[in-house]
Amino acid sequence: MPSIQRLEPGQSLRARVERTLATAIISGELAPGTLLTVPTLAERFAVSATPVREAMLDLEKRGFVEPVRNKGFRVTAVSDDLLQDIVEIRLLLEPDAMARLAPVFPAGRLEEFRAQADAIVKGARAGDLTAYLLADQKFHLDLTALLGNAVLVETIAELRARTRLVGLVSLLETSMLDVSAAEHHELLDFLAAGDAAAAEDLMRQHIRHAVGWWAGKPEAAEGE
Known part of the structure; x- marks a missing residue:
């Protein structure tokens, strides 16, 4: 517990x-x-x-x-089909949101988001999944909120709340959770540089963990 x-x-x-x-x-x-x-x-x-x-x-x-x-x-259990459906919708919304954010990302907020990314990394290294998930949710929703679309934030929040990541526990014994946590700093690097394509690609890769590592399964290759 x-x-x-x-x-x-x-x-x-x-x-x-x-x-x-x-x-x-x-x-x-x-x-x-x-x-x-x-x-x-x-x-x-x-x-x-x-x-x-x-x-x-x-x-x-x-x-x-x-x-x-x-x-x-x-x-309850969540079927693979339902998880895939949720992830497909997230893939339509979140990578595009980061691509649109990159050109207008406020440099003055960078250190604030660095601190949030540090909290995610800290949760991963400590094996504290509660801290990890709460920090992860705040990071991504706060970034999305910079676009000024409250409906988009609410929609992504709801989809994230329904995404089961039952493989996270098994990742505590591996380096994969650390790798996933580090992606948040990589995303900030791309946003700070105004690199929309790289931010979009990384966000797509990050979300796919939900049907890969985070679901206790091997990562699927791009296009599979």
């Missing part, structure tokens, strides 16, 4: 429990088929049953868990 994170200002217990469990499910720390019970989780997180129950119902709506009569909730 992942360690619960420090409560951020304005964040409810319900939100904290949901975020922690969702991250564990996305990363594969809580594998498909795992049975979760409200009393056990409430004790684990040192909170009352109410925010846990509410969080589980939210996760059910997201398709992350399903109710098991008189037992609790079971972590």
Whole structure:
């Protein structure tokens, strides 16, 4: 069970429990088929049953868990076809967004994003998947937000929230997570240089990890 994170200002217990469990499910720390019970989780997180129950119902709506009569909730599996569909949509949106951002990337924000990329690398090296995923999400959504299209940010956030990366746990024993983390600094290099084509290509490669390394599978070659 992942360690619960420090409560951020304005964040409810319900939100904290949901975020922690969702991250564990996305990363594969809580594998498909795992049975979760409200009393056990409430004790684990040192909170009352109410925010846990509410969080589980939210996760059910997201398709992350399903109710098991008189037992609790079971972590659901996501089919390869659904994951591929989600990734295909992301490939239509995110690489193009980075290509459009490159010519207008604000140089004054570079160090801010370097710090975010450092947090991703730190999470990978520490084997802290919760920190890794949260920093990764903030980095990519904050970059996309620079384009000024709130609907695009919301759409990408939703797609990322539905992307399961169940192979991440197995990457902790390899160098692949470090390689993936380092790509964030590479992306910033291309954005800072105004290299739209390179930024687009790297973002496409980065997203494909979702059906490769991050899914516990070999990386597919370009065009496959």
